[in-house]
Amino acid sequence: MRKLHAITGVGVLLCSLFCSGTSKAELICIHPVPLTIKELVDKQKANLISEEVLKLNIDYLTLKYCAAATIDDLTAVSSVPLGDGCEMKSGNRLGELVYWTKCNADQNIETRKGKGKEKSGAGSDSIKSLVECCVAYCRAVKCTSPPATTACSPSYLTSILTKYSDAFPNPTAYKQNLYAGAKSYNGTILGACR
Numbered sequence: 001m002r003k004l005h006a007i008t009g010v011g012v013l014l015c016s017l018f019c020s021g022t023s024k025a026e027l028i029c030i031h032p033v034p035l036t037i038k039e040l041v042d043k044q045k046a047n048l049i050s051e052e053v054l055k056l057n058i059d060y061l062t063l064k065y066c067a068a069a070t071i072d073d074l075t076a077v078s079s080v081p082l083g084d085g086c087e088m089k090s091g092n093r094l095g096e097l098v099y100w101t102k103c104n105a106d107q108n109i110e111t112r113k114g115k116g117k118e119k120s121g122a123g124s125d126s127i128k129s130l131v132e133c134c135v136a137y138c139r140a141v142k143c144t145s146p147p148a149t150t151a152c153s154p155s156y157l158t159s160i161l162t163k164y165s166d167a168f169p170n171p172t173a174y175k176q177n178l179y180a181g182a183k184s185y186n187g188t189i190l191g192a193c194r
Contacts, residue, residue, distance in 0.1 A: 027100065028074075029066040034088040034101040035080060036061060046159035069093070071100055126171040127154050133193035137178040140188040 037058055044054045076089035085104035090097060131152050138148035150156055161168050168174040179193035 027066040028069045028098045031065045032099045033061045033065050038082045047155040130171040133175045136190045136192040140182040
């Protein structure tokens with residue numbers, strides 16, 4: 001198995017683990033390990049787990065559920081996009097459902113990665129105002145699970161925005177949700193969430 005040197009993106013990581021230089025998967029898995037690895041990478045990017053924990057989990061998952069094989073004779077029955085031009089495919093091999101990753105070698109991951117960094121720097125004020133809104137919300141509804149110190153931390157809020165990006169495409173959408181929640185819970189109007 002290849003060593004993991006740096007985590008630069010889901011596609012880069014998945015391709016380093018699952019793809020050979022000819023874009024054929026080298027590892028097939030009996031569980032949807034590529035999807036689990038994507039979720040772990042997202043958690044690490046949101047600072048919910050350390051890079052060391054990520055590496056240990058990836059090693060464990062690939063050693064337990066994956067084996068080296070070629071995919072020339074495999075036909076995909078389903079596909080799930082993983083980001084960065086990669087997708088997890090599933091199909092039958094020897095009568096068993098298996099999973100593998102295929103990455104588009106033409107996808108320019110480094111260019112997209114650079115664009116994401118520009119956006120994250122510009123949104124730091126939005127996250128600060130979201131933290132203030134969250135603290136006001138937790139005071140109004142008396143947050144206990146998770147406690148306000150966790151629920152309103154920038155890393156936790158960023159992870160929520162990432163995980164539920166369809167529902168909350170930006171911090172303002174999440175602030176509106178907290179505002180509506182406090183108002184419907186006990187009638188409190190949160191000025192910090194406007």
